[in-house]
Amino acid sequence: MLDQRIDYYPTHEKDGVKYRIGRPLPLGATIVPNGVNFAIFSSAATACTLVLFKEGEEQPYCEIPFAPEFRIGNIFAINVFDVDAETLEYGFRFDGPNTAGHKFDKTKIVSDPYGKILSGRDEWGVEQYAPDVYPFRSRLMFEDFDWEADKSLNVALEDLVIYEMHVRGFTKHESSGVAEQEAGTFAGLRRKIPYLKELGINCVELMPIFEYDELEFPRTNPFTGAKLINYWGYSTTAFFAPKAGFAATGKFGMQGDELKALVKDLHKAGIEVILDVVFNHTAEGDHRGRTLSLRGIDNKVYYMLAPDGSYFNFSGCGNTVNCNHPVVRQMVKQCLQYWVAEYHIDGFRFDLASVLGRSQDGNPLSNPPLLESLSYDPILANVKLIAEAWDAGGLYQVGSFPGYGRWAEWNGKYRDDVRCFLKSDPGMVGKMALRVQGSPDLYEFRSNSASINFITCHDGFTLNDQFSYNSKHNEANGENNNDGANDNHSWNCSVEGHTQDPAINALRERQIKNAFAILLTSQGVPMLYMGDEMRRTQHGNNNAYCHDTELNWLDWSHLEKHENIFRFVQRCVEFRKAHAVLRSKHHFQNKDYLGSGKPDITFHGAKAWQPDWSDGSRALAYMLCGAHAKSGFLPDDDVYVAMNMFWEALWFEIPELDDKRKWHVFLNTGADEPSDIFDVGREPILLDQHGLLLGARSVVVLVGR
Amino acid sequence: MYALEISTSEHAGIGIVSLVGEIDANTAPVLELELLPIARRYNRIILDLSAVKSVSSVGLRKILMLYRVIKVHDGQILIAGMKDDLRSIMWAAGFLNYFIVAESLQMGLAAFE
Numbered sequence: 134m135l136d137q138r139i140d141y142y143p144t145h146e147k148d149g150v151k152y153r154i155g156r157p158l159p160l161g162a163t164i165v166p167n168g169v170n171f172a173i174f175s176s177a178a179t180a181c182t183l184v185l186f187k188e189g190e191e192q193p194y195c196e197i198p199f200a201p202e203f204r205i206g207n208i209f210a211i212n213v214f215d216v217d218a219e220t221l222e223y224g225f226r227f228d229g230p231n232t233a234g235h236k237f238d239k240t241k242i243v244s245d246p247y248g249k250i251l252s253g254r255d256e257w258g259v260e261q262y263a264p265d266v267y268p269f270r271s272r273l274m275f276e277d278f279d280w281e282a283d284k285s286l287n288v289a290l291e292d293l294v295i296y297e298m299h300v301r302g303f304t305k306h307e308s309s310g311v312a313e314q315e316a317g318t319f320a321g322l323r324r325k326i327p328y329l330k331e332l333g334i335n336c337v338e339l340m341p342i343f344e345y346d347e348l349e350f351p352r353t354n355p356f357t358g359a360k361l362i363n364y365w366g367y368s369t370t371a372f373f374a375p376k377a378g379f380a381a382t383g384k385f386g387m388q389g390d391e392l393k394a395l396v397k398d399l400h401k402a403g404i405e406v407i408l409d410v411v412f413n414h415t416a417e418g419d420h421r422g423r424t425l426s427l428r429g430i431d432n433k434v435y436y437m438l439a440p441d442g443s444y445f446n447f448s449g450c451g452n453t454v455n456c457n458h459p460v461v462r463q464m465v466k467q468c469l470q471y472w473v474a475e476y477h478i479d480g481f482r483f484d485l486a487s488v489l490g491r492s493q494d495g496n497p498l499s500n501p502p503l504l505e506s507l508s509y510d511p512i513l514a515n516v517k518l519i520a521e522a523w524d525a526g527g528l529y530q531v532g533s534f535p536g537y538g539r540w541a542e543w544n545g546k547y548r549d550d551v552r553c554f555l556k557s558d559p560g561m562v563g564k565m566a567l568r569v570q571g572s573p574d575l576y577e578f579r580s581n582s583a584s585i586n587f588i589t590c591h592d593g594f595t596l597n598d599q600f601s602y603n604s605k606h607n608e609a610n611g612e613n614n615n616d617g618a619n620d621n622h623s624w625n626c627s628v629e630g631h632t633q634d635p636a637i638n639a640l641r642e643r644q645i646k647n648a649f650a651i652l653l654t655s656q657g658v659p660m661l662y663m664g665d666e667m668r669r670t671q672h673g674n675n676n677a678y679c680h681d682t683e684l685n686w687l688d689w690s691h692l693e694k695h696e697n698i699f700r701f702v703q704r705c706v707e708f709r710k711a712h713a714v715l716r717s718k719h720h721f722q723n724k725d726y727l728g729s730g731k732p733d734i735t736f737h738g739a740k741a742w743q744p745d746w747s748d749g750s751r752a753l754a755y756m757l758c759g760a761h762a763k764s765g766f767l768p769d770d771d772v773y774v775a776m777n778m779f780w781e782a783l784w785f786e787i788p789e790l791d792d793k794r795k796w797h798v799f800l801n802t803g804a805d806e807p808s809d810i811f812d813v814g815r816e817p818i819l820l821d822q823h824g825l826l827l828g829a830r831s832v833v834v835l836v837g838r
Numbered sequence: 839m840y841a842l843e844i845s846t847s848e849h850a851g852i853g854i855v856s857l858v859g860e861i862d863a864n865t866a867p868v869l870e871l872e873l874l875p876i877a878r879r880y881n882r883i884i885l886d887l888s889a890v891k892s893v894s895s896v897g898l899r900k901i902l903m904l905y906r907v908i909k910v911h912d913g914q915i916l917i918a919g920m921k922d923d924l925r926s927i928m929w930a931a932g933f934l935n936y937f938i939v940a941e942s943l944q945m946g947l948a949a950f951e
Contacts, residue, residue, distance in 0.1 A: 220863050385898060391931050394932025
């Protein structure tokens with residue numbers, strides 16, 4: 134029947150390529166029964182040309198100017214017949230003004246913001262095309278993956294244990310045991326799913342996997358002379374396209390399938406997938422940057438510009454995406470919808486998310502249209518939305534990010550306060566009482582699950598280095614050690630860097646255990662950083678964004694060397710999953726609203742029921758009433774956590790249990806291994822039920838049953 | 839002259855497609871024409887790739903297409919003589935488990951029987 138329709142036939146022809154007017158929606162390139170429909174927006178262009186390439190060829194085989202009648206409103210739409218969707222690469226040439234903020238350049242071919250695949254870096258670190266014609270090219274993707282019965286796991290946010298990781302770094306090191314052709318790829322990660330299951334986490338947060346140009350930096354490592362690489366990838370070149378360089382099948386254009394196969398198998402293993410997405414800026418940089426896509430399509434719409442036409446730089450990366458322009462916010466929303474519908478992604482962490490709440494002139498909005506529309510979008514209804522609630526323009530919104538009851542936040546205050554407490558700073562006990570109970574001071578009208586708790590992440594020291602370095606050592610980044618944070622709240626335990634001193638090494642190890650014990654018993658959502666469970670080190674570099682070397686790749690031999698730490702973390706995760714009382718959705722009420730005999734949470738010090746809130750105090754204990762777990766819907770054991778960050782041992786009097794139940798010792802970081810931690814459910818009875826001696830800088834967790 | 843030779847035969851109700859050469863953008867359309875009727879006619883198919891030097895992304899798509907067509911009538915495809923690199927790519931792309939795999943045509947026939 135289709136061939137009886139009048140729109141089945143072309144009306145125009147150029148160089149043997151037949152075409153007719155297209156449909157303005159959906160935007161992007163869509164495979165239709167008789168060819169491909171291309172639709173692209175530009176409000177200020179005076180002309181547009183579709184440029185077609187065959188895969189692998191430097192020069193185009195056809196350029197088709199859009200006829201005036203092919204422009205519908207501000208959308209150029211064309212339907213091209215009989216193209217080979219497998220081998221087609223395409224782009225656009227726009228003409229228009231180059232004044233007052235416009236940056237049209239008809240000598241440049243630009244990629245489709247809605248392109249589903251971007252070629253140009255099909256293999257990691259390999260430049261496919263010369264930079265002068267069209268280096269990054271849009272392609273079509275076949276959306277025929279067989280998901281079988283896969284669906285979102287819909288784990289409640291407060292029940293997640295998130296593992297932040299870098300796809301390439303996870304298996305690139307030869308010690309990973311992954312075959313060379315799969316090392317550093319989605320497939321390599323898929324091979325390692327059994328490890329993630331063994332660790333016990335139930336969510337991975339992948340650092341950027343949208344296409345980016347790892348070769349974009351002109352600088353070199355001042356020590357080795359090697360080219361610096363954009364390893365982290367916070368510099369998007371195509372929002373809808375997965376990074377081919379992260380796929381063993383990238384050179385076959387099958388990165389989409391490979392990522393889907395990974396997501397499908399992670400879901401089978403009970404692990405959700407959150408993507409770290411970068412919408413605050415693009416790889417086009419400032420006025421000196423390359424014209425790759427948005428700049429050449431409609432600069433004034435896609436970027437925030439100052440009145441003089443220069444780029445606002447709230448991202449610290451040269452430009453700022455104009456997220457609250459109606460057209461741009463539509464693109465961001467459709468992009469996220471696409472990742473959820475097509476790739477079954479379970480959530481997003483938004484890099485420098487405060488940019489998403491700025492108006493077109495850069496001012497913070499109280500009710501940002503983009504954030505509101507994402508919060509109420511029907512396709513995004515069940516996905517996790519997590520904000521890095523600050524930006525590089527000085528906006529810091531931890532606790533005040535416009536959340537619409539949906540958004541969680543990377544809790545930077547949790548990170549800083551726990552770090553300060555761990556290094557025995559004075560005046561931290563009161564703050565710790567708030568941090569361990571889900572930061573109700575920050576999220577009073579929201580839930581504990583608004584707080585993504587973390588002590589380390591990709592930004593900053595690894596956990597090992599947090600207790601091995603007082604200062605950053607970023608000289609290899611080629612920025613004279615000026616990059617990276619200075620407020621690390623780290624403590625080297627008295628020697629900077631590696632040492633053979635057994636006492637210092639024992640202290641560092643204990644501090645690492647203390648950190649994990651606190652993180653994994655705190656209310657809120659814990660996030661671990663890849664490799665911390667095996668003491669990965671970056672040798673004091675706290676901003677390792679530009680090294681595609683062993684500095685960043687996870688060295689799996691650490692797993693054997695630090696099997697005790699892995700075992701400790703694994704059991705802490707298991708304990709958290711076994712005890713609903715640690716995963717309360719709602720804030721504690723500090724009262725006994727169920728008549729169990731004691732309030733949901735109570736605080737203690739060296740003396741039971743008498744916390745010492747004074748500035749000089751470095752010790753705090755708290756007890757969670759199991760009867761109040763999950764607001765009483767999932768009764769659990771009682772849990773008592775005591776933290777002594779004083780530099781001497783302290784005797785802690787323990788609140789008595791009110792019936793025949795006894796306190797059992799789950800972990801004691803001050804005890805020698807293997808008595809530092811026990812199997813979940815098989816914890817030994819505490820000999821003295823009235824109190825215990827808590828070692829210097831140690832944490833104890835008891836379970837009452 | 840195509841760089842792919844396609845021969846088809848039948849053994850005990852099993853459709854056998856033997857390929858010699860390369861499956862790429864040039865040869866894949868012809869392969870598709872040959873494969874489609876076979877996929878519709880047989881419930882069990884052996885695709886003998888032991889003499890295939892290389893398979894491009896287009897070729898991979900055609901093999902996947904074969905699977906989709908035969909799946910409609912609950913059929914099975916066995917791939918014989920697949921090289922290691924192709925097996926790795928198909929695993930990475932997530933569709934190796936759609937197929938039965940055998941070292942050779944003979945072993946494939948034995949597996950089906």
